[in-house]
Amino acid sequence: MSSINQSIQTNSLNEISLIKESINIYQRKSGVLALCSEQNQWTQTLSPKQLLGPHAQSHDYLIGLIAYGVYLKDWKNLHGVERLNALQLKEIGIDPSLLRDKSTGFEANICRFNDLYIISFAGSDELVDFYADLRQGLGYFEPQYFQAVNLTNILHRVSKGNMICIGHSLGGGLATFAALASQTPCIAFSSAGVSANTIKQIGMDYDTAKQVAKDGLVRFYVVRYDWLDLLQSVMPFPPALGNKIVLDYYKGEKTWRDWLPHRLLTRNFIAHTMPKILKMMCHFTPWVNKQAMVNDDFNTQLEEFSCNFALSHDSTLADWQNSCENSIKQGNVTEFSTLLSMRNKPANFNELLGYAVRSTDPRFMKILLSSAYTDEIRKTSLPQNRTYLHLAAQSGRLEQLEVLLAEGVEINAVDDLGNTSLHDALGSHALSVAEFLLSQGADWRIKNYQGYDCRDVLVNHMIKVDMLSAQGKRMREKLQMIMMQ
Secondary structure (H helix, E strand, O other): OHHHHHHHHHHHHHHHHHHHHHHOHHHOOOOOOOOOOHHHOOOOOOOHHHHOOOOOOOOHHHHHHHHHHOOOOOOOEEOOEEEOOHHHHHHOOOOHHHHEEOOOOEEEEEEEEOOEEEEEEOOOHHHHOOOOOHHHHOOOOHHHHHHHHHHHHHHHHHHOOOEEEEEEOHHHHHHHHHHHHHOOOEEEEOOOOOOHHHHHHOOEOHHHHHHHHHHHHEEEEEEOOOHHHHHHOOOOOOOOOOEEEEEOOOOOOOOHHHHOHHHHHHHHHHOOOHHHHHHHHHHHOOOOOHHHEOOOOHHHHHHHHHHHOOOOOOOOOOOHHHHHHHHHHOOOHHHHHHHHOOOOOOOOHHHHHHHHHHOOOOHHHHHHHOOOOHHHHHOOOOHHHOOHHHHHHHOOOHHHHHHHHHOOOOOOOOOOOOOOHHHHHHHOOOHHHHHHHHHOOOOOOOOOOOOOOHHHHHHOOOOOHHHEOHHHHHHHHHHHHHOOO
């Protein structure tokens, strides 16, 4: 009997470490990136058109490896797929700083296979640490969605549309969003949902987007018991769009250990990780054996998950800066105001203002700019000569723009690429923001260093008219009329 108790105790410790490993998957520095078989190797002539469709394909395993690779820092070439470095990105006209943004958690890789470009979006710390702020873990990262559209729009122009969008978790939601905007294929993994409101914000019609995704533009893999997939199946959380391919969590029959409470909880987190998804893809090969896919027994899964969910969250943070950032992420205005009332605190105000600019609540920025730290904040500068107006415009933050302009920020300031805040708003297809900037005197005729004025950015945007809602079409036509005067 003691040996059984010892076995259970040992397994409990192992499972706790596995929970931590699954939650910290985004911090992994290395991993095994081998193919299952030669069948998963891409042909030299692979095109986006070949990757369309609702069903699993043998190409998808390497796509999964590339999606996992966004969390890894030590690879340059993966089975013929090249990850572009900063120098290579600059050579094709992409600012490398657009691929990483600490204040929003946005992170992406741009890869290339011959002439095919792959944009791969990562998940984020907020998505995993969802007990601190569940809302941020379920697809409501509006600044990141605007950033994804802006970056994808640039790559779409560079690649002439010869590209695909991929991603995991929140990154799967970003990839779906970018694919719908660019009309390029998306293959995602444990994909986050995309809300109707987020799609509406860039002028697209949600019902049209949902149908296009279902018609074969988007497919995504889920391992049974995935916690994010379960929670997204419950209103009011937005569901993932596209065609779901569900793989079983287990390779064979379950043992008595699999029914232990800590294991039932652990599997919900492990099922969400890329290593587990890749492992089950390799085991079941759904592109060959469609019988390997399982029914989505949602009600049973959710009941088990709810009964066994007993994790607690320690929100204690190490210092004042982190406490301020955390209060912005959680939308806790009262706590943030209290923290800002404390004087003489060392901080990186560049980062802190970046968080406030991209927040869903403009009150954080107002509190910052009226605090005792105002003079220090005004001395901060951003890389590439960007202003906070650029950041707010790119992130679709209309109310923050109003605050910044009231503070005297120059509306037509240009960054090192020659872009104004209006260029950035239109690149993200933040149409209401663009309209506001124009009404405040933004000069659409200013050309960036690629020779594009703001009207050029809108006219040549990857989002086509037939994907727009009636309101989106009216707004776009209105902006074009304004910029013809």
